[in-house]
Amino acid sequence: MSASTKPRVAVFKMASCDGCQLQILDAEEALLDLAGAINIVNFAEASSYMEPGPYDVTLVEGSISAPEQIEQVKEIREQSKFLIAIGACATSGGIQALRNTQDAGAFVRTIYPTPEYVKTLATSTPIADHVRVDLELTGCPIDRGQLLGALSALLAGAMPRISTSSVCVECKRRGYVCVLVAKGEPCLGPVTRTGCGALCPAFGRGCYGCFGPSQPPNTDALGRRLVDLGLPSKLVADKFRFITGWAPAFREAADAIADGRKDEEVAAP
Ligand code: SF4
Ligand code: SF4
Structure with a gap:
């Protein structure tokens, strides 16, 4: 050619x-x-x-x-x-x-x-x-x-297909031990789009969401889980507000957690 x-x-x-x-x-x-x-x-x-x-x-x-x-x-x-x-x-x-x-x-x-x-x-x-x-x-x-x-x-004249499943799915495919369950590491893998080959969990670290939200991301459940791990809600909100924090799903999750924190503060005696 x-x-x-x-x-x-x-x-x-x-x-x-x-x-x-x-x-x-x-x-x-x-x-x-x-x-x-x-x-x-x-x-x-x-x-x-x-x-x-x-x-x-x-x-x-x-x-x-x-x-x-x-x-x-x-x-x-x-x-x-x-x-x-x-x-x-x-x-x-x-x-x-x-x-x-x-x-x-x-x-x-x-x-x-x-x-x-x-x-x-x-x-x-x-x-x-x-x-x-x-x-x-x-x-x-x-x-x-x-x-x-x-x-x-x-x-080849085809429309590229990009997976929108989560990093978690990739961890399972590759047989990586879940850092959230096994080590209590705060990990955004359950709500983050795959594509990196679950790079951070492969090295025992939590994902910080650099591939943006997966589809659909259950950010409510993950937010509650991270709070249950003992993380202050401000820190949980900040985790969603990082490299891809302006992506609507992560932005809304961070705002919801921050609003919940305000409600808690108002309700506190
Ligand atoms: S932070 Fe980025 S490179 Fe690391 S696991 Fe998450 S999506 Fe992959
Ligand atoms: S900061 Fe922006 S340009 Fe640099 S590696 Fe990340 S996404 Fe790419």
Whole structure:
């Protein structure tokens, strides 16, 4: 197949740490195979050579955190046949969405010596809040296998299928001992989407939810279980408010737990 008939692929970045783009570059041999099947025409992390759109497949990393990114992502959408949001930042606002319920301006004034030069939005929001997204790959960072699987499916003319079951299911498949039951470790695996291969439980640690909510996530039951383990309800709420805390299911769970805490405080003698 000549280079001109291969699908044209572009990779763009909004507000992010570049870790998801590095997952693409780290794909090594698979990347070479991929390079034979697609034509990467715009990927600033990898090359200064860039072609304008239109693009067949576009990967967008990062959240919308700065005013100019709103127009930028709309232009990217117009140039893209199939747009994939990659990573926790692009799919739920990322760790930078912690500012969404705070005074973002106060952070800027505290951190930067010349805050007048920093133009930022008060919120960090996912790509899908601004343009139509055809597929979301979650994770901080994304799983390389999921990305390659999605691109391979598209090359074969099929719609990629991404599992929305929980990390717990993955632990059972792999025979990992449950850290929540066996060690009393606070673990968000029961309500977090699989995709990482249950990486944290494999090392005896609780999941902190970086792949975002599974479908459907029973956050009420898990919240009660974590409180039963002896965790203060504020800490339980904070666990839901972490890397993917702006995802609606985790945001609602955190707010419900925090509201319950307020009720308890009011009811206390
Ligand atoms: S999702 Fe995580 S690894 Fe990916 S860009 Fe955002 S912070 Fe970096
Ligand atoms: S176990 Fe949870 S926190 Fe760890 S990588 Fe997987 S989804 Fe992310």
